[in-house]
Amino acid sequence: MYCAQITGGALLVLGLAASAEAGPLHDRTDCQRLFGDQARIERNRAERHAELSSVQEGSFAIQVVHSVDWSRPASVEFDGLQLVETYLGPGRQPTAVFELSEDLAPPGCQPGLYALRKDDAIGKRCQVLAVLHDLVLLEVEGQLGYVLEDDEPEPIWRLIWRSPWKLIRLPGERRSSSGRRSHPRRRPRRKR
Numbered sequence: 001m002y003c004a005q006i007t008g009g010a011l012l013v014l015g016l017a018a019s020a021e022a023g024p025l026h027d028r029t030d031c032q033r034l035f036g037d038q039a040r041i042e043r044n045r046a047e048r049h050a051e052l053s054s055v056q057e058g059s060f061a062i063q064v065v066h067s068v069d070w071s072r073p074a075s076v077e078f079d080g081l082q083l084v085e086t087y088l089g090p091g092r093q094p095t096a097v098f099e100l101s102e103d104l105a106p107p108g109c110q111p112g113l114y115a116l117r118k119d120d121a122i123g124k125r126c127q128v129l130a131v132l133h134d135l136v137l138l139e140v141e142g143q144l145g146y147v148l149e150d151d152e153p154e155p156i157w158r159l160i161w162r163s164p165w166k167l168i169r170l171p172g173e174r175r176s177s178s179g180r181r182s183h184p185r186r187r188p189r190r191k192r
Helices: 028-035 038-051
Strands: 003-007 010-014 025-027 052-057 062-066 074-078 081-087 095-100 112-116 126-132 135-140 143-148 157-161
Touching: 025 028, 028 112, 038 052, 038 126, 038 135, 052 126, 081 135, 095 126
Parallel strands: 010 074, 025 112, 062 157, 074 143
Antiparallel strands: 003 010, 052 062, 081 095, 095 112, 126 135, 135 143
């Protein structure tokens, strides 16, 4: 029911489409079957720390620094789960508010609005990597994806791969700043 697949360059999460009346704001712990329990969130956090160095919103693009084989994020659509808004207030952890429809709510979960944060899950193969202005960056089955609020323009992405390993200098190894040998400057010849 909550399975993601790549279709025509876009990631889709399959389910039943339906609209729901907005209700009270639920925390993700009210629906652990869909949004993950504490153990799943801890695994997600460990994976994110190992794979994602940073996500920064710039003037023209969103910069994602990572150490895995990710390509440009694709738009993700959830049937029965819609991003309503994001909140990045001072002193609070960035939060995304999603609306879960009544027809798609798993047993034990109430339809309505849910507050999700970084490392929360959406189904079995999707996790929240970052909550930004008007969008949520996700990892869905090993690929990057994003969900936008309604009527927001498509973002521009800049992905930067960062090596997961470092070179270690051995003791006694010389350090060269340019890699070239320096030669004394030659004076130009004077014309006679």
